[in-house]
Amino acid sequence: MCDQWIHGFLLPEVRLTWQMADNTHLAIKVEQLGGTFDFPLTLTIYHADGCIELFPLVVTKPVGGIVVPVPAPVRRVDTRDDTSLLTVKR
Secondary structure, rough: OHHHHHHHHOOEEEEEEEEEEEEEEEEEEEEEEOOOOOOEEEEEEEEEEEEEEEEEEEEOOOOEEEEOOOOOOEEEEOOOOOOOOOOEEE
């Protein structure tokens, strides 16, 4: 999973977008902007009711998407603050 970091000089660069698909589902899209890497990515989902949820993903494709059930509307989705091995474009 980490061959690109061991044998290469680049770090993953991703664009994260999201939107509410409906009242109970969140659509998340992760797009790799440089080379294609395999890496784990933990998202922080901030719900409108004040709850915060950590959601782990494994990124393996140039563009990937997932629809996640959520208990309440979402205010914001962000990457974890400890994600320093990639660049996130907004």
